[in-house]
Every structure is written in C-alpha cells, then in structure tokens.
Amino acid sequence: MDIQTLTFIVVGLTFALYIGIAIWARAGSTNDFYVAGGGVPPVANGMATAADWMSAASFISMAGLISMLGYDGSVYLMGWTGGYVLLALCLAPYLRKFGKFTVPDFIGDRYYSQTARTVAVICAILVSFTYIAGQMRGVGVVFSRFLEVDITAGVLIGMAMVYFYTLLGGMKGITYTQVAQYCVLAFAYTVPAVFITMQMTGHFLPQTGFGATLADGSGQYLLERLDGLSTELGFAPYTEGTKSGLDVFAITMALMVGTAGLPHVIIRFFTVPKVRDARRSGGWALVFIAVVYTTAPAIASITKVNILNTLNGPDQQGVLYEDAPSWVTNWERTGLITWDDHNEDGRMFYSNDERNEMHVDADIIVLASPEIASLPNWVVALVAAGGVAAALSTSAGLLLVISSSVSHDLLKRTLMPNISDRQELFYARVAAGVAVVIGAYFGINPPGFVAQVVAFAFGLAAASFFPAIILGIFHKRMNSTGAIAGMVVGIIFTLSYIIYFRFINPAADTPENWWFGISPEGIGTVGMLLNFIVALTVLKFTKEAPKEIQDLVESIRYPKGAGAATGH
Amino acid sequence: MAFESEDHAKAYWKENLALMIKLLIVWFTVSFGFGIILVDWLNQITFFGFKLGFWFAQQGAIYTFIVLIFIYIHQMNKLDKKYKVDEE
Numbered sequence A: 001m002d003i004q005t006l007t008f009i010v011v012g013l014t015f016a017l018y019i020g021i022a023i024w025a026r027a028g029s030t031n032d033f034y035v036a037g038g039g040v041p042p043v044a045n046g047m048a049t050a051a052d053w054m055s056a057a058s059f060i061s062m063a064g065l066i067s068m069l070g071y072d073g074s075v076y077l078m079g080w081t082g083g084y085v086l087l088a089l090c091l092a093p094y095l096r097k098f099g100k101f102t103v104p105d106f107i108g109d110r111y112y113s114q115t116a117r118t119v120a121v122i123c124a125i126l127v128s129f130t131y132i133a134g135q136m137r138g139v140g141v142v143f144s145r146f147l148e149v150d151i152t153a154g155v156l157i158g159m160a161m162v163y164f165y166t167l168l169g170g171m172k173g174i175t176y177t178q179v180a181q182y183c184v185l186a187f188a189y190t191v192p193a194v195f196i197t198m199q200m201t202g203h204f205l206p207q208t209g210f211g212a213t214l215a216d217g218s219g220q221y222l223l224e225r226l227d228g229l230s231t232e233l234g235f236a237p238y239t240e241g242t243k244s245g246l247d248v249f250a251i252t253m254a255l256m257v258g259t260a261g262l263p264h265v266i267i268r269f270f271t272v273p274k275v276r277d278a279r280r281s282g283g284w285a286l287v288f289i290a291v292v293y294t295t296a297p298a299i300a301s302i303t304k305v306n307i308l309n310t311l312n313g314p315d316q317q318g319v320l321y322e323d324a325p326s327w328v329t330n331w332e333r334t335g336l337i338t339w340d341d342h343n344e345d346g347r348m349f350y351s352n353d354e355r356n357e358m359h360v361d362a363d364i365i366v367l368a369s370p371e372i373a374s375l376p377n378w379v380v381a382l383v384a385a386g387g388v389a390a391a392l393s394t395s396a397g398l399l400l401v402i403s404s405s406v407s408h409d410l411l412k413r414t415l416m417p418n419i420s421d422r423q424e425l426f427y428a429r430v431a432a433g434v435a436v437v438i439g440a441y442f443g444i445n446p447p448g449f450v451a452q453v454v455a456f457a458f459g460l461a462a463a464s465f466f467p468a469i470i471l472g473i474f475h476k477r478m479n480s481t482g483a484i485a486g487m488v489v490g491i492i493f494t495l496s497y498i499i500y501f502r503f504i505n506p507a508a509d510t511p512e513n514w515w516f517g518i519s520p521e522g523i524g525t526v527g528m529l530l531n532f533i534v535a536l537t538v539l540k541f542t543k544e545a546p547k548e549i550q551d552l553v554e555s556i557r558y559p560k561g562a563g564a565a566t567g568h
Numbered sequence B: 001m002a003f004e005s006e007d008h009a010k011a012y013w014k015e016n017l018a019l020m021i022k023l024l025i026v027w028f029t030v031s032f033g034f035g036i037i038l039v040d041w042l043n044q045i046t047f048f049g050f051k052l053g054f055w056f057a058q059q060g061a062i063y064t065f066i067v068l069i070f071i072y073i074h075q076m077n078k079l080d081k082k083y084k085v086d087e088e
Helices: A001-023 A031-037 A041-054 A054-097 A104-109 A113-149 A151-201 A221-232 A245-261 A263-270 A275-293 A295-312 A327-330 A377-414 A423-446 A449-473 A482-502 A523-542 A547-555 B006-037 B054-083
Strands: A336-338 A358-360
Touching: A001 A151, A001 A377, A031 A054, A031 A151, A031 A377, A031 A423, A031 A547, A041 A263, A041 A275, A041 A377, A041 B006, A054 A104, A054 A263, A054 A295, A054 A377, A054 B006, A054 B054, A104 A113, A104 A263, A104 A377, A104 A449, A104 A547, A113 A151, A113 A377, A113 A449, A113 A482, A151 A275, A151 A295, A151 A377, A151 A423, A151 B054, A221 A295, A245 A523, A245 B006, A263 A275, A263 A377, A275 A358, A275 B054, A295 A449, A295 A523, A327 A336, A358 A449, A358 A523, A423 A523, A449 A482, A449 A523, A482 A523, A547 B006, B006 B054
Parallel strands: none
Antiparallel strands: A336 A358
16 A cells, blocks of 8 residues: 555544544533543543643654754753653642642732733733644644645644544543544654664664664664764764753753743643642653653664765765655655755765755654655554644644633633633633634744744743742742732843844844853743842832732642632 | 641641752753763763763653652652641
8 A cells, every 4th residue: 555545544543533532522611621620540641741742843843853953952852851840849739739720820819910810811822822833834744745635725624623622622622632642643753763773773772772883783883873974974973062051051941941831731730630640640741751752862863874874875975866765755845855966966965064965854854764764654654643643732732721811811810700601611612713713824824933933932931930830839928019020021031032033133143142152042041030030029129928828828838628620 | 727737837848848959959960960061071981872971961861850750759648648738
C-alpha cells in the first residue's frame, strides 16, 4: 500500500477513536465543562497534561531545532521540563486547594480586585491565542505533506474536529481524548527513534544510543563523528554552543518559569479530586513528557548525521542530484528543502560556509526521519497521525482556556454576575466557537512570526502570572496594589523589549545590542525579576492584605478540607 | 483551624518550605549548574560516550527533575499524616 492510503487509514482510525471518546464523555454542567467534574485520576490527568503540553511545535519542531542548534538546543529540553518541578512543588497543590476554575479566578480572589482579575484575563487570552495560531500551522504542514490536501482544507478539518469534541465534552471530553492522543503521539515519536538508533548504533534505547559508537565498524562515537563533521562543514561543534552562557541561562529560566505560569497548563491541576492528586499529576505529567523529551535529542543528533551523509555522501564530496533519495524530492515539493546548484556540478552539498547549496528546514527532521532512514511506510503514516494528535490536543486545551476566560471570568465574574449555570455553559460554547473561527483564520493565513510569538508567550507568562501566583501563595501580606503593579511592569517591560527587537528595529537584533547580551527569548527572566522587585517595593509603602485574605492564604497551605473546584 | 494548635501550623509550614528549598537547590544545580554554568568544565569528563556537561543538559537534568517530584510527593504525604492534615 502506498504512503498516502496508509496515512489516510491511520489518521482516520485515530479520528474515529477521538470522536468515540468525546461522545462517551459528554459534559452536563459547568463543573464538567471547566474541570471535568474534578474526578480525573492522577495518572490519566498526567497523561492528558502531557498531551496538552506537547504541541505541534514540540512534536514537529523541537528535535529539528536541537538538530540545528546542538548544545544550545538544550534550553528547550531543560526549560520545558524543569518548569514542571516548579509547578508540582510551588503551585499545583496550593492552587488545587484554593479550588477555583481558572487562573484569573485565583488572581482576582486572592488579590480581592476586579482590576487584577481583568489584567489576568487579558494576559490569559493573549497567551492562548498566540499559541493556538502556532498549532494550526503545524496541522497545515502535516496535512499538506502526508495527505496532500490543501492547507485550508487541512486546517478546517482539524478545527472542526477540535470544536466538535470541545463543544460536546468540555474539559471532560478533552481530558479523555488527550489520554488517547498521548498514546498515539508517544508511540509515533518513539518507534521511528528506536529504528534509527538501531540502524546507526545497534542500540535499542535512543536515550543511550546517541552516546554510543557507530555501527559502521569505525568504532567512533556518534557524537564525536557529528562534532567532526560539523566543524569540517563550517557548523559549530555539535556538543558545544555558540550562545553566551548568560543568554542560555536566561532563556532556560524564562521557559521554565513560563511553563509554570501558562494558564492552559495550570488549569489541568484543577481537574483532580484531591491536593495529593495535584502533586502526583505533576510527577506523572513529567514522566510522560520525558518519554518524548529524552528521545528528541537522540533523533536530533542521529538524523543530523543521516542528513549530512545522504546529502554530502560518505566521502563528503556531495551526491549527484539524480541519485538523491526520494525523501529529498518529496520534501522539495513542500518547500522545506531547497537545492540551488551554485557551482553547477549537479551535486548537492550541505554546509555552513560558501560551499553550501541546500536549505534544510528544521521542521522536517522529525517528519522526514523515517523516510531518511528508509523505514517502512506504516511508520511514516504513524508519524503523520502523531503530529496531528499533538496539534489537536494542544488546540483543544487552549480553546477551553479561552472559552472559560470569556464565559466565566469576563461574563459570570465581571459583567453578568446573575447568569445561571446553564446560560454560562451556553456562553462558554459560543466563546469556544468564536475562538475556533479566529484560530482557523490564523491557521490559513499564518502571520509570518507565529513560531517566534509562541516562544515569546513563555516570556510573557513568566513576567506576569508566575510572580503574582508565587507571591499570592508564599507571601501572605502581599496586597493587590503590589501584585497589579508588578504584573503591569513585568508584562510591559517584556513586551516592549520583544516588540522593539523583533518588529520595530529587527536590524539591531544582535547580541551586541541586547541588554547584558540577553536575547528577546530570554528577557522574560528579567521581566519576572522586575515584577518581583516592583511588587515587594510597592508593598512596603502600601497597606498589607486584609486579615480575611491572609487567613485564606493560610488555609490553602495544607491539604485537609479541599472540596471539588467551584466557580463561587 | 485544621491543625491541633498554632504551633503545629507553623511547624508544618516550616518543614514544607525546608523540603521545597532543598529540592529546588538540587533542581538548580543539575540544570543551571551542571548543564549551563559548569558545562565546559564537566565536558572534559566522558560518561557512556557523552561529554558529561552535555549529557546533563540533554538527559540528566530531566531524569533528576522526575526523581525530585516523586521525592516531594512521598515526603509531603508523610508530613501531611504527621500533622494530621491529610485528606481522607
């Protein structure tokens, strides 16, 4: 059977599975819709959190980025996992005990202020929309390459799927479909990785395999070979970086803290029955995420060696274009690989100096890795289904955050406090519908800067939500004036720095011009520090939080007496 | 007040914070310490075919993070029982 038919069958089967689960898990109340009735077991919740977390960007782009960046790519590996330690230790159990539906709910109630709530709603919606647009691009890439449907049709099919099961099942439907999606995406990610590791080093585990010696009889370590090839071809040595140590530090910190401040991640911890389960969910989520994240650097380095060998030939003299393997021509059609024969010798050559004739987009490292390693067609089909699963699961989670921010935080808690549970549920579904349409628009007409904006969402979350939540839990005298001032200063500072260097004056976007050599990706770390400093300074000159709020903070610090999450 | 006394409440919170800070020091050391600040120095050591600093940045830190969370879960459950503030 050819790749396309197989892909249709595999993707079709997974779609049928997701729809089946959504019908089984229909939502009846706002409690079901927002927090799955608060009855999700921790292991299932961990799996759902992992699927929610691993977006099309993680699945499709991360290994590719690491492959291009080498050691510098470690910022994503450490940044996107280390945040879970902060979540499990410093945030999740306390927020679960607090027992509300959303992050703006916590900010609004803890800081007894509608202004704080509104600031939080705006941040939550902003962060979620930038994210969802990025997901849709991922769906587009997968559909256009593997199913050869038009990108527009691909996005519409994807959005219709997501809307269908969000509308029907709310958080409950999303959670259980995400469990299924996690299984699909983890399987699709690790199976090709095991195959290519065995081919290259004879090791079964990708995690140890990329440190092993090559199976070609040379006895050379894979990473040693890769360092050697990289230097020869004008790239930086793979296991060493080119970024400054301070910048690597700042980016890693911004990604970690941003992870712990993202509303669509935090909200997962409201769905478990007990405080104890919130802690356990964090642990399980990281286990499931680590399955993919520890595999990614193996795919990155092995596929890099594979690509260099296929394009440049074993003797590094270049390979004749007419002898190019089929994956090169397949991916040329999507524009993700290009060849420009400068020296007109009919041979392809990939390097980082004047000899270079290729452009290889980072996104194909994962998507094309089975083809590069000549794996069977069903593995290719599986990777397509995995990419779609990753994009759908994250979009659904984000959609829910947007719909609950609007129906719950904005309408119920701010503008129309008298609406009934049924009406609120109705508005939640309408808001999800509007969000789907906007998301689809961005998916079909992606703004060129989507990939960058997704990375910046972390900086914004780090500079706004994280300090406000941490101070809200660990500093019981922190008052509303301090928290609001901190959030506003943090987000405005971070946003201005990013907008200046990326959109107003991109020519100046070089390490010499950055403050202390910190790139816009890492500036959220400085924004977070500013937020803390401003909040604590303002507190010194204003009245501390009222007694009843301080008592409330005391009461979230131990597990006993945690009820189900409520909106009231 | 779920605690037997004000002193119990204070002691519980103090032990909780002490545990959290200890684990966060390890969290910082394996990632920012071994994976970033000391990376060049550790890279002189080879560990199962990896340069050690590189291994921490791309593998070791992640494994340590998992272990840290499970230690926290285990210790906190014990602490909750000790002060009788666990959930039934």
